[in-house]
Amino acid sequence: xxxxxxxxxxxxxxxxxxxxxxGTWYSDQDLAWRMNEYDEFAVEQAVQLKEQTGxxxxxxxxxxxxxxxxxxxxxAMGADRAVHLQDEASYEKDPFAIASAIAAYAxxxxxxxxxxxxxxxxxxxxxxxxxLAELLGINAVSTIVDFSCDGNSVTAKRELEGGxxxxxxxxxxxxxxxxxxxxxxxxxxxxxxxxxKKKEIATPALTAPASxxxxxxxxYPEKKGQGLVLEGDVGELADQxxxxxxxxxxxxx
Amino acid sequence: MExxxxxxxxxxxxVLLPMYLLVLAAFGILGWGFWQRIKVYRQGQKLDRRDDxxxxxxxxxxxxxxxxxxMRVAGAGSAHGLFFFAFVLLTIxxxxxxxxxxxxxxLLGVKFLIGNFYLLFSLVLDLAxxxxxxxxxxxxxxxxxxxxEGLPTVWDNALMQGLLLAxxxxxxxxxGARIAVTELGTPLAAWSPVGLVLARALAGIDEASLRSLxxxxxxxxxxxxxxxxxxxxxxxFRHLLTTSANYVFADRRPKGSLVTLDLEDESAESFGxxxxxxxxxxxxxxxxxxxxxxxxxxxxxxxxTDKPLSPMQLVNQIQVVAFTHPEASLPATVTSDVLWSCTTxxxxxxxxxxxxxHVPKIIDMRRNLVLMEGEFPGxxxxxxxxxxxxxxxxxxxxxxxxxxxxxxxxxxxxxxxAEVDLLYFVGCYASxxxxxxxxxxxxxxxxxxAGLKVGILGxxxxxxxxxxxxxxxxxxxxxxxAENIELINxxxxxxxxxxxxxxxxxxxxxxxxxxxxxxxxxxTVFLDQLLGSGQLRITAxxxxxxYHDSCYLGRYNDLFAPPRNLIRAAGxxxxxxxxxxxxxxxxxxxxxxxxxxxxxxxxxxxxxxxxAAETGAPVLVSNCPFCLTMFEDGVxxxxxEEQLAPKDLAELLAERI
Numbered sequence: 088x089x090x091x092x093x094x095x096x097x098x099x100x101x102x103x104x105x106x107x108x109x110g111t112w113y114s115d116q117d118l119a120w121r122m123n124e125y126d127e128f129a130v131e132q133a134v135q136l137k138e139q140t141g142x143x144x145x146x147x148x149x150x151x152x153x154x155x156x157x158x159x160x161x162x163a164m165g166a167d168r169a170v171h172l173q174d175e176a177s178y179e180k181d182p183f184a185i186a187s188a189i190a191a192y193a194x195x196x197x198x199x200x201x202x203x204x205x206x207x208x209x210x211x212x213x214x215x216x217x218x219l220a221e222l223l224g225i226n227a228v229s230t231i232v233d234f235s236c237d238g239n240s241v242t243a244k245r246e247l248e249g250g251x252x253x254x255x256x257x258x259x260x261x262x263x264x265x266x267x268x269x270x271x272x273x274x275x276x277x278x279x280x281x282x283x284k285k286k287e288i289a290t291p292a293l294t295a296p297a298s299x300x301x302x303x304x305x306x307y308p309e310k311k312g313q314g315l316v317l318e319g320d321v322g323e324l325a326d327q328x329x330x331x332x333x334x335x336x337x338x339x340x
Numbered sequence: 341m342e343x344x345x346x347x348x349x350x351x352x353x354x355v356l357l358p359m360y361l362l363v364l365a366a367f368g369i370l371g372w373g374f375w376q377r378i379k380v381y382r383q384g385q386k387l388d389r390r391d392d393x394x395x396x397x398x399x400x401x402x403x404x405x406x407x408x409x410x411m412r413v414a415g416a417g418s419a420h421g422l423f424f425f426a427f428v429l430l431t432i433x434x435x436x437x438x439x440x441x442x443x444x445x446x447l448l449g450v451k452f453l454i455g456n457f458y459l460l461f462s463l464v465l466d467l468a469x470x471x472x473x474x475x476x477x478x479x480x481x482x483x484x485x486x487x488x489e490g491l492p493t494v495w496d497n498a499l500m501q502g503l504l505l506a507x508x509x510x511x512x513x514x515x516g517a518r519i520a521v522t523e524l525g526t527p528l529a530a531w532s533p534v535g536l537v538l539a540r541a542l543a544g545i546d547e548a549s550l551r552s553l554x555x556x557x558x559x560x561x562x563x564x565x566x567x568x569x570x571x572x573x574x575x576x577f578r579h580l581l582t583t584s585a586n587y588v589f590a591d592r593r594p595k596g597s598l599v600t601l602d603l604e605d606e607s608a609e610s611f612g613x614x615x616x617x618x619x620x621x622x623x624x625x626x627x628x629x630x631x632x633x634x635x636x637x638x639x640x641x642x643x644x645t646d647k648p649l650s651p652m653q654l655v656n657q658i659q660v661v662a663f664t665h666p667e668a669s670l671p672a673t674v675t676s677d678v679l680w681s682c683t684t685x686x687x688x689x690x691x692x693x694x695x696x697x698h699v700p701k702i703i704d705m706r707r708n709l710v711l712m713e714g715e716f717p718g719x720x721x722x723x724x725x726x727x728x729x730x731x732x733x734x735x736x737x738x739x740x741x742x743x744x745x746x747x748x749x750x751x752x753x754x755x756x757x758a759e760v761d762l763l764y765f766v767g768c769y770a771s772x773x774x775x776x777x778x779x780x781x782x783x784x785x786x787x788x789x790a791g792l793k794v795g796i797l798g799x800x801x802x803x804x805x806x807x808x809x810x811x812x813x814x815x816x817x818x819x820x821x822a823e824n825i826e827l828i829n830x831x832x833x834x835x836x837x838x839x840x841x842x843x844x845x846x847x848x849x850x851x852x853x854x855x856x857x858x859x860x861x862x863x864t865v866f867l868d869q870l871l872g873s874g875q876l877r878i879t880a881x882x883x884x885x886x887y888h889d890s891c892y893l894g895r896y897n898d899l900f901a902p903p904r905n906l907i908r909a910a911g912x913x914x915x916x917x918x919x920x921x922x923x924x925x926x927x928x929x930x931x932x933x934x935x936x937x938x939x940x941x942x943x944x945x946x947x948x949x950x951x952a953a954e955t956g957a958p959v960l961v962s963n964c965p966f967c968l969t970m971f972e973d974g975v976x977x978x979x980x981e982e983q984l985a986p987k988d989l990a991e992l993l994a995e996r997i
Contacts, residue, residue: 101737119730119740274716
C-alpha cells in the first residue's frame with residue numbers, strides 16, 4: 088500500500104503573536120515552531136496503517152526550509168521518506184494554491200490513502216485536504232475520530248456536533264482529515280530518531296497556480312462591548328435577535 | 341599452675357591432618373560456590389572501578405572493621421555490630437591458636453598463649469562468645485517474635501541464626517567439658533567465666549563421659565564450622581564477601597552522577613537497561629550484596645505513600661532474574677508503575693549499609709522505556725516533553741517571554757550585556773511560575789543589595805534538562821544541555837548561581853561531562869558567603885519556622901549548614917522536623933515527577949506538609965522551586981494551610997534587606 092501524509096509546520100499557539108510589517112500575516116519573530124497538532128494524528132494514523140498493511144509511507148510538507156524539522160519528526164515517527172515542496176513565502180499561498188501544488192506532485196504517485204490534519208492551527212481554513220481530494224478525484228472523509236482498514240475498504244467515524252459520530256465507509260483510494268481523539272501520537276524512539284536522520288528528503292520542483300484568494304490585512308480582534316445572552320422561548324428569541332440585528336448592526340439592510 | 345591450656349587436649353594431635361584437609365575441601369566448595377556467582381556478575385557490562393584500588397581497599401576495610409554504616413541505625417544495627425565484633429574476636433582467637441599450635445610451637449618451640457596474655461585471651465574470648473550469643477538471641481527475637489513490618493524472612497535466616505548459635509554453644513560445651521576435667525578448683529577457671537558456669541553444671545559427671553562429651557562436641561563444633569564455610573556462598577551469609585566487595589567497588593563519583601550515554605554510537609542496538617546483560621557487573625553484584633535490612637524501604641517516600649516501589653524489592657528482583665532467568669525483561673519484571681514512582685530522592689542509597697546504587701538502575705530502566713519504547717508515566721508527561729522540545733520548558737509557555745519576569749529589575753540578558761558579575765541561571769519554574777517568580781525577584785534584589793550586577797540568559801535560556809534526564813529521556817537532556825553550554829561558554833561566563841537545586845546539581849555535576857567548566861553555586865551558599873563577608877547586610881527580624889532539607893541540596897550535595905546560617909541570620913527560630921538533614925523526607929517532585937500526576941497511593945507532599953505542621957511552626961522554609969510548588973498544594977491537601985505557610989528562604993531574606 089502507498090500512503091501519503093501531508094503536514095504543516097505552524098507556530099506554537101502559546102507564542103505571543105505580532106503582525107508582520109505589511110500587516111498581512113503574523114510576524115515570524117520570536118516564534119516556536121512545531122508540527123500542526125492535527126497533522127500529528129494524521130502521521131500517527133498513517134504510520135499505523137503502514138504497520139498494518141506493509142508498504143510505503145511518504146510525508147509531505149509545503150513551506151520554507153525550516154519545515155524540514157517537522158518532516159524529520161514525521162520520519163522519526165515512522166514515515167519512510169519525505170517530500171519537501173520548498174516555498175520561503177508559503178504563507179502567501181491560499182488553500183487552493185497549496186492543494187494544487189500537492190496535487191501536482193501526488194497525481195502520478197497513485198497513493199492508496201492520504202491523511203491530513205483536519206485544519207491548521209494558524210490559518211484554520213480546513214480546506215487543503217478536501218480540495219486535494221477533489222483535485223485528485225478521490226473520496227474524502229473529514230474530521231475522523233476513528234479509522235479501520237480491511238483490505239481496500241475503510242470504515243471511519245466522523246465527529247459531528249453534540250457528541251454524535253457518523254460511520255462512513257469508503258473504498259481506497261481516499262483521503263482522510265484527522266481530528267483530536269483519533270489516536271495518541273507516539274513518541275519517537277531513539278533508534279527511529281537516529282534512522283530518520285538518514286531518510287531521504289526530496290525537494291521536487293513546486294508547481295502551483297495563482298491563489299484564488301488574497302489576504303488583504305490581518306488585525307487583532309477589536310475589544311468591544313461584552314457578549315449578550317438572550318433567554319426565553321425560541322419564538323421570542325428569534326424576534327429579539329432580529330431586532331438587535333436590525334438596530335445594532337448593519338447585517339440586515 | 342601453668343597459665344595456659346593444652347591445645348588439642350583430649351582430641352589429640354591426630355586431628356590436625358583430617359581437620360586441615362576438610363577445611364581445605366570446605367574452602368574449595370566455598371570458592372567454587374563464589375565462582376558460580378562471579379560468572380553471573382560477569383554477564384553484566386564492563387565497568388572500571390579500579391581507580392585508587394589501594395584507597396578503595398583501605399576504605400572498605402575501615403567500613404567493615406568499624407561497622408560504621410551498619411551501626412548508624414540503632415537497635416538491630418547495634419546488635420549486628422556487636423555480634424560482628426565478638427565474632428571477629430573469636431576468629432582472631434582461633435587464628436592465634438592456629439599460629440601457635442600449628443606453626444610457632446612445632447617449628448620454633450615458641451608459645452605465647454601463656455601467662456597473663458593467656459588469661460586476657462581466655463577472658464576476652466569468653467565474653468565475646470557471650471556477647472555474640474546474646475546479640476544473636478536478640479536478633480532472633482526481633483525477627484521471629486517482634487516481626488518488624490516489611491522485613492523479608494526466608495529459610496536462610498533460620499539456617500544462619502541456628503548455625504551460628506549452634507557453633508557458639510557447642511564452643512562453650514567443649515570449653516565447659518574441658519574445664520570440668522582440667523581446671524575446676526583452680527584460679528585459672530575464673531578467667532573463663534562462661535565456661536566455668538557450664539563446667540560447674542557438668543561437675544558431677546565422671547571423667548570418661550566428660551571426655552566423650554568433649555571430643556564429641558569438638559567434632560560437632562568443627563562440622564558446624566565447616567558447614568558454615570560451605571553455606572557462605574549459597575545463603576545470605578554470602579554478604580560477608582559480597583557486601584565487603586561492594587565497599588571496595590563503591591561509586592566514588594560525586595553523589596547523583598549518571599553515565600552520559602553516547603547516543604551517536606551507531607553500533608548501539610539498544611539504550612538503557614532492558615535485560616540483565618545491559619546492567620553493569622557492579623549492578624549485579626549490588627543485588628548479591630543486599631542484606632535485606634529494609635532500611636531503604638523504610639525511608640522511601642514512594643513506599644511510605646503506598647506506591648508499589650520498594651528499593652529493596654527492586655534490587656532483590658534483579659538478583660532473582662540474574663540467578664534464575666537472565667533473559668527476562670527487567671522493566672517488565674519490575675513493572676512500569678514501580679519504575680515511574682521513584683523521585684530519585686536518594687534516601688535509599690544514603691542509608692544502605694551495603695553501598696548499593698539503587699537510583700541509577702531505576703533511571704537506566706526508565707531510559708529503556710523512553711528511548712526504546714517511547715513510554716512515559718502518563719500523557720501529561722509526554723505533553724511536558726513535547727512542550728520542552730518546542731518551547732524549551734515543560735510548562736509550554738512561549739520561550740520568548742522567559743525573561744519577562746525580570747523586566748524593570750535592571751537585569752540585562754547576556755545577549756544585551758555580557759559584562760556581569762554573575763549569571764543567574766533562573767530555571768523554568770522561577771521564570772514562568774507565578775509563585776516562583778517571587779523567588780527569582782527576591783534573589784535579584786539580594787544580589788543587587790550586595791552591589792552585584794546580575795545577568796540572565798533570558799529567552800535564550802532553556803530548561804537545564806534535569807527532569808527529562810531523570811525520566812530517562814537522555815536524548816532530550818543532552819540536546820538541551822548542549823544548547824545551554826554553548827551559550828554559556830560563548831558569553832564567557834565566569835560564575836553561575838541558581839535558585840533551583842536541580843539546576844544546581846545538573847549544571848555543577850552533570851554538565852561537566854558535556855563541557856561546562858564554570859563554577860556553579862546554589863543561592864544559599866552564595867548568599868551565605870556574601871553575608872559572612874559583610875558584602876550583604878540584612879536586618880534580622882524574628883520569626884518561627886521549620887526547615888525542609890531538599891533532596892538535591894541536602895542528600896545530594898550535603899548542603900545543610902549554609903541555609904541554616906541564613907535562617908539564623910534572618911532572625912529565624914528553627915524547630916527541626918524529626919526527619920531532617922540526611923533523613924529528610926522528599927516533597928515528591930524529584931525524578932521528573934514534578935511533571936507527572938500522582939495517581940497511586942497517597943500524596944507525598946501532603947505527608948511532608950503534615951510532618952512540617954507537627955512542629956507547630958507557622959512557616960515552612962524551603963530552598964527549591966519544586967518543594968515550594970509541592971508544599972503550596974500539600975498544605976491545602978493536608979488541611980493545614982491555615983497554620984502553615986510555605987516560603988522560600990530567598991523571600992524571607994529579601995524582606996529583611
